[in-house]
Amino acid sequence: MDHPLINESxxxxxxxxAYSLAEIWPFSGEPGNAGLGIRxxxxxxxxxxxxxxxxxxxxVTDQSGxxxxxxxxxxxxxxxxxxxxxxxxxxxxxxxxxxxxxxxxKGEDESSSAPENKTTESLKGSEPSKQDYIHVRVRRGxxxxxxxxxxxxxxxxxxxxMKFLQDLVPSCNKxxxxxxxxxxxxxxxxxxxxxxxxxxxxLEAVNSTTNLNPSVEAFSSKDVGATxxxxxxxxxxxxxxGEYIQCSHPEWLHM
Amino acid sequence: xxxxxxxxxxxxxxxxxxxxxxxxxxTHQPSPSQSSTWEIRRRAQRIKLAAYSSMARTVGSKRAWSxxxxxxxxxxxxxxxxxxxxxxxxxxxxxxxxxxxxxxMEKDLNSGVQELRRLVPGGQWMDPLSLMQETAHFLRCxxxxxxxxxxIVAEGEGFPx
Numbered sequence: 001m002d003h004p005l006i007n008e009s010x011x012x013x014x015x016x017x018a019y020s021l022a023e024i025w026p027f028s029g030e031p032g033n034a035g036l037g038i039r040x041x042x043x044x045x046x047x048x049x050x051x052x053x054x055x056x057x058x059x060v061t062d063q064s065g066x067x068x069x070x071x072x073x074x075x076x077x078x079x080x081x082x083x084x085x086x087x088x089x090x091x092x093x094x095x096x097x098x099x100x101x102x103x104x105x106k107g108e109d110e111s112s113s114a115p116e117n118k119t120t121e122s123l124k125g126s127e128p129s130k131q132d133y134i135h136v137r138v139r140r141g142x143x144x145x146x147x148x149x150x151x152x153x154x155x156x157x158x159x160x161x162m163k164f165l166q167d168l169v170p171s172c173n174k175x176x177x178x179x180x181x182x183x184x185x186x187x188x189x190x191x192x193x194x195x196x197x198x199x200x201x202x203l204e205a206v207n208s209t210t211n212l213n214p215s216v217e218a219f220s221s222k223d224v225g226a227t228x229x230x231x232x233x234x235x236x237x238x239x240x241x242g243e244y245i246q247c248s249h250p251e252w253l254h255m
Numbered sequence: 256x257x258x259x260x261x262x263x264x265x266x267x268x269x270x271x272x273x274x275x276x277x278x279x280x281x282t283h284q285p286s287p288s289q290s291s292t293w294e295i296r297r298r299a300q301r302i303k304l305a306a307y308s309s310m311a312r313t314v315g316s317k318r319a320w321s322x323x324x325x326x327x328x329x330x331x332x333x334x335x336x337x338x339x340x341x342x343x344x345x346x347x348x349x350x351x352x353x354x355x356x357x358x359x360m361e362k363d364l365n366s367g368v369q370e371l372r373r374l375v376p377g378g379q380w381m382d383p384l385s386l387m388q389e390t391a392h393f394l395r396c397x398x399x400x401x402x403x404x405x406x407i408v409a410e411g412e413g414f415p416x
Contacts, residue, residue: 161387168394179367185390186370192397199404200303204295206411
């Protein structure tokens with residue numbers, strides 16, 4: 001993301017579907033979207049989807065995504081966009097609203113709308129970056145907001161992985177919060193390590209008192225799916241990378 | 256990819272290696288009729304190390320934690336003083352490596368991943384993002400390991416001699 005989010009190419013005529021704001025700013029078509037903030041949110045979503053995929057098709061803005069953004073940002077953003085609407089076109093930060101309110105920008109307006117969209121981005125980029133959106137990827141903002149962008153992306157990735165870990169660990173399904181999840185994970189790992197230790201002690205006892213060999217086939221068939229394995233082959237060809245080694249009678253019955 | 260393919264294949268390989276090593280070790284053991292506690296503990300320790308080493312071997316060199324674990328185990332078996340720095344120094348110079356670790360330590364003061372770094376082998380040198388990924392993989396493999404060990408124990412105890 002070292003290039004500005006909205007460059008000229010994003011509004012070139014190659015992608016006619018990408019920037020027809022009328023599609024993306026349906027003033028009356030969206031369910032549950034009534035406020036100004038929503039529209040701005042849509043625009044942001046448009047921008048972000050456009051940027052995040054390198055292609056030109058930004059067909060449907062995520063309605064769910066827009067709604068999520070709405071919950072978080074409608075208050076903050078709507079004020080800024082209101083300011084946008086009311087000010088003149090000459091200033092950088094206040095252009096988009098008025099233009100967009102007039103209706104869908106026509107084809108000839110693309111080039112002029114490009115900088116305006118940029119400014120909206122910058123304005124909106126500053127506001128939401130103060131809030132913490134958990135599920136929405138907010139990659140709005142200009143090159144000046146590179147740091148917050150990178151920060152946001154990084155945080156997103158971390159939280160995504162954290163969620164994955166949460167699914168992995170059975171004990172932290174219900175909790176929410178990074179610290180608690182981390183603690184649970186740490187506890188779980190420690191308990192697993194303790195179990196390994198315990199099992200190794202048990203196995204030591206088992207090994208010293210039991211002749212394990214006759215049961216090897218039964219064990220392998222039970223655990224593995226009815227395939228006995230070949231010990232000598234394993235010894236000489238220790239392939240760890242998951243090879244399904246077909247087997248014969250185990251060869252180490254030399255007690 | 257975050258999820259290890261803990262399919263049967265991995266379990267196989269893990270079990271193969273570990274069972275094999277264990278059986279061979281046990282056949283070469285002296286008769287344990289009157290072993291001291293210390294000997295018992297030492298044998299259990301060897302088994303534990305065998306479990307971890309075969310797990311690491313199963314995973315191979317694909318994962319950072321398995322590489323780190325391998326180095327650690329080698330040190331533990333050989334009882335040689337070992338430093339992870341030596342292993343990692345292939346990729347970076349020593350100074351950069353230490354600086355990297357310091358950076359991670361400083362960055363993580365409030366985030367609570369310090370403990371995680373201690374638990375996951377090789378965690379001190381990873382950035383938080385890849386640390387999460389390695390943790391997930393490590394966790395899955397650890398679960399597999401415990402499960403296999405448990406089943407082996409169950410088998411062994413079901414056939415007393």
